[in-house]
Amino acid sequence: MMMSGVSRGLKVERIHGEQFRKALIEMGIFDHCRKIISDESNVYLPVLEMDEQAAARLRQIAKFEWEDRYFQPEKHNPTPEELLGFRPSFDVVGDIAIVEDIDAERVARALMSCNKSIRTIIAPVSGVEGEFRTRRFRHVAGEVRTITTHKEHGLSYRMDLESVYFTPRLGTERLRIASQIRPNDVVLDMFAGVGPFALLIAKRKAKVIAMDKNPVAVKYLRENARKNKIEDIEILEGDANELALRYVGIADHVIMNLPHSASKFLIPAIGAVKSGGIVHYYAIAPKEDLFRDWTMIASAAEQIGVGVELAYQGVVRSYAPRRFNVVIDFRVSR
Numbered sequence: 001m002m003m004s005g006v007s008r009g010l011k012v013e014r015i016h017g018e019q020f021r022k023a024l025i026e027m028g029i030f031d032h033c034r035k036i037i038s039d040e041s042n043v044y045l046p047v048l049e050m051d052e053q054a055a056a057r058l059r060q061i062a063k064f065e066w067e068d069r070y071f072q073p074e075k076h077n078p079t080p081e082e083l084l085g086f087r088p089s090f091d092v093v094g095d096i097a098i099v100e101d102i103d104a105e106r107v108a109r110a111l112m113s114c115n116k117s118i119r120t121i122i123a124p125v126s127g128v129e130g131e132f133r134t135r136r137f138r139h140v141a142g143e144v145r146t147i148t149t150h151k152e153h154g155l156s157y158r159m160d161l162e163s164v165y166f167t168p169r170l171g172t173e174r175l176r177i178a179s180q181i182r183p184n185d186v187v188l189d190m191f192a193g194v195g196p197f198a199l200l201i202a203k204r205k206a207k208v209i210a211m212d213k214n215p216v217a218v219k220y221l222r223e224n225a226r227k228n229k230i231e232d233i234e235i236l237e238g239d240a241n242e243l244a245l246r247y248v249g250i251a252d253h254v255i256m257n258l259p260h261s262a263s264k265f266l267i268p269a270i271g272a273v274k275s276g277g278i279v280h281y282y283a284i285a286p287k288e289d290l291f292r293d294w295t296m297i298a299s300a301a302e303q304i305g306v307g308v309e310l311a312y313q314g315v316v317r318s319y320a321p322r323r324f325n326v327v328i329d330f331r332v333s334r
């Protein structure tokens, strides 16, 4: 067993030290959090877990020995970018990092060596797909699981990443919406997922009605409401096109965060808003015509016989090359 404070190292002759260091960095197994040691004849390099393939590659450089010793910690913990030589694209949800599938193992090693709070690394093997907007993942490193608890704006959200939709990239947008809500406002969240809009808003003393068709998302939404001690919330499982019809002309705000197909839900959404209320409508649109959905909004309003007026429009985030996730806030008048 290794003594505490002692970690795995490689002992190599001084003349080969630099070559070994470079090879370890290239393979992503150099431990950047610890300092190299050297004496008159040898260099001791701190290393992470290494497999037989890596050891074979090192043997081609020169002879080496394993040497477990106390390597002083580096004062400055390097960033993943410094370790890899490029900026990896990844999201952190709770203690799980989601990395791109290209070079995932190397990126995973760099992330885990820099960030001790990351316990699991997964990579998507599908796009966001299906009615419930979920992704399939493969396990890359660390603990084998897709369930985690994510903290955002003082609330915690438990979820299974493989069974529900969640992105930490909408955190700022959620605050923008929440900041418009006044106590006692009625807010309808038509596509609530595990609750990041709904619970943040309910915490501000609004009366929230949150719905989702995915039973697993609804299970977590209920659990998250309970864990965050939020009682004034109505949670419904089912199709928003049918459920929203129960609420006619009562909402101060309606949130429609289903960007690929929100237009199909415009009639019940507009129907649920009281005069002067606002619909927050999300879409995916090409760079050349970011707010093209306005035509569909205006035509749905005309069908119901209400007026709509633009309150705000903006880009939320980039979504794919030349495609953006946009928001259109519009006010309804009856």
Ligand SMILES: C[S@@+](CC[C@H](N)C(=O)[O-])C[C@H]1O[C@@H](n2cnc3c(N)ncnc32)[C@H](O)[C@@H]1O
Binding pocket: 131, 132, 133, 164, 165, 166, 167, 170, 190, 191, 192, 193, 194, 195, 196, 197, 211, 212, 213, 214, 217, 238, 239, 240, 241, 257, 258, 259
């Ligand atoms: C893009 S996600 C947004 C979730 C959540 N608002 C968030 O920010 O994390 C869209 C959600 O709509 C749900 N959904 C899809 N079709 C639905 C429908 N017909 N009725 C209700 N919910 C639906 C999905 O299950 C998913 O949870």
